[in-house]
Amino acid sequence: xxxxxxxxxxxxxxxxxxxxxxxxxxxxxxxxxxxxxxxxxxxxxxxxxxxxxxxxxxxxxxxxxxxxxxxxxxxxxxxxxxxxxxxxxxxxxxxxxxxxxxxxxxxxxxxxxxxxxxxxxxxxxxxxxxxxxxxxxxxxxxxxxxxxxxxxxxxxxxxxxxxxxxxxxxxxxxxxxxxxxxxxxxxxxxxxxxxxxxxxxxxxxxxxxxxxxxxxxxxxxxxxxxxxxxxxxxxxxxxxxxxxxxxxxxxxxxxxxx
Amino acid sequence: xxxxxxxxxxxxxxxxxxxxxxxxxxxxxxxxxxxxxxxxxxxxxxxxxxxxxxxxxxxxxxxxxxxxxxxxxxxxxxxxxxxxxxxxxxxxxxxxxxxxxxxxxxxxxxxxxxxxxxxxxxxxxxxxxxxxxxxxxxxxxxxxxxxxxxxxxxxxxxxxxxx
Numbered sequence: 001x002x003x004x005x006x007x008x009x010x011x012x013x014x015x016x017x018x019x020x021x022x023x024x025x026x027x028x029x030x031x032x033x034x035x036x037x038x039x040x041x042x043x044x045x046x047x048x049x050x051x052x053x054x055x056x057x058x059x060x061x062x063x064x065x066x067x068x069x070x071x072x073x074x075x076x077x078x079x080x081x082x083x084x085x086x087x088x089x090x091x092x093x094x095x096x097x098x099x100x101x102x103x104x105x106x107x108x109x110x111x112x113x114x115x116x117x118x119x120x121x122x123x124x125x126x127x128x129x130x131x132x133x134x135x136x137x138x139x140x141x142x143x144x145x146x147x148x149x150x151x152x153x154x155x156x157x158x159x160x161x162x163x164x165x166x167x168x169x170x171x172x173x174x175x176x177x178x179x180x181x182x183x184x185x186x187x188x189x190x191x192x193x194x195x196x197x198x199x200x201x202x203x204x205x206x207x208x209x210x211x212x213x214x215x216x217x218x219x220x221x222x223x224x225x226x227x228x229x230x231x232x233x234x235x236x237x238x239x240x241x242x243x244x245x246x247x248x249x250x251x252x253x254x255x256x257x258x
Numbered sequence: 259x260x261x262x263x264x265x266x267x268x269x270x271x272x273x274x275x276x277x278x279x280x281x282x283x284x285x286x287x288x289x290x291x292x293x294x295x296x297x298x299x300x301x302x303x304x305x306x307x308x309x310x311x312x313x314x315x316x317x318x319x320x321x322x323x324x325x326x327x328x329x330x331x332x333x334x335x336x337x338x339x340x341x342x343x344x345x346x347x348x349x350x351x352x353x354x355x356x357x358x359x360x361x362x363x364x365x366x367x368x369x370x371x372x373x374x375x376x377x378x379x380x381x382x383x384x385x386x387x388x389x390x391x392x393x394x395x396x397x398x399x400x401x402x403x404x405x406x407x408x409x410x411x412x413x414x415x416x417x418x419x420x421x
Contacts, residue, residue: 036287037286120289185384185386218310224309225382227383257310
């Protein structure tokens with residue numbers, strides 16, 4: 001009796017496994033690989049994989065790294081779209097590998113995976129993020145206040161909170177900044193991510209450092225270099241209206257200076 | 259924080275290699291960042307509002323130029339027999355009126371400054387070397403000043419009785 005049950009369960013599990021296997025499709029993952037210790041130039045490497053179309057690009061990269069070639073190097077931390085480590089250029093668009101399903105990006109053709117543009121590639125899909133974080137630090141992304149600290153928490157109305165709600169969503173993945181043509185051509189530009197994080201504090205009613213931040217963004221390399229190409233808004237995996245935020249900073253600068 | 263592990267492997271090589279093994283005596287080449295952002299770079303920024311005024315000028319002059327240029331094109335090319343009417347006499351007749359002198363002067367200055375500022379931003383965006391920038395901008399400013407000066411001179415010193 002019990003043996004039969006076990007056998008039944010076993011065959012059911014096997015059926016599931018076989019059915020699942022029939023869902024698998026063959027994809028070609030075309031990765032832009034670069035290792036300065038082996039070759040001076042980057043090159044495309046194709047990997048044939050059996051994947052479920054409902055899996056993500058990150059799963060495909062894991063499959064390559066864990067089963068085919070352990071030297072494949074990429075960043076990922078939480079693997080669920082929160083930490084912002086695995087922004088990469090997938091089929092020519094900046095996306096998070098952990099939020100991109102294979103079925104959503106035409107698995108019939110080779111899927112290209114490249115490091116994000118405009119930052120120095122260190123190895124494979126890992127870029128030097130220092131210029132990006134330098135720009136982030138330059139806009140002073142922390143609360144600036146005057147006077148004594150209050151005895152209780154700094155309260156804020158729901159409307160005041162709503163004013164900058166969109167820009168609090170940033171996870172600093174650099175998808176926007178590395179999709180910006182101005183940043184590609186001149187890495188001195190602050191870039192959309194830094195401006196988004198400045199916006200988050202400039203329009204915070206509890207913060208008193210708006211004038212300093214606006215002064216920083218009034219720079220030659222500040223908001224005025226934005227060409228409103230909307231690449232950043234398209235690239236943002238969190239759906240932040242990045243270009244709108246940049247335009248709001250411009251408007252704040254104009255209305256304060258005139 | 260990240261899965262940046264790289265397992266050395268002798269069997270898998272993504273690219274054909276000619277370089278030998280790297281080690282302490284034979285270090286791998288250092289990758290220079292293309293344009294490093296140092297802690298100094300934002301601080302030496304100018305404390306002027308020039309970029310803001312330039313940006314604002316582009317928007318405002320653009321709106322005015324739509325009226326000026328479209329009006330100019332309609333008058334020159336569509337009304338009263340179109341382009342065939344344009345001649346020395348037609349120009350002389352128009353510039354007899356201060357209104358058309360001002361119209362053309364405004365169009366000349368706004369269009370030249372609008373275009374020059376646009377090219378300035380293009381140079382800033384795409385010319386990477388300092389020297390290239392300097393020379394391209396010198397050329398741009400010289401051409402702009404020359405054209406604006408020449409055009410203004412002609413508008414105000416135009417003599418309809420010239421032989």
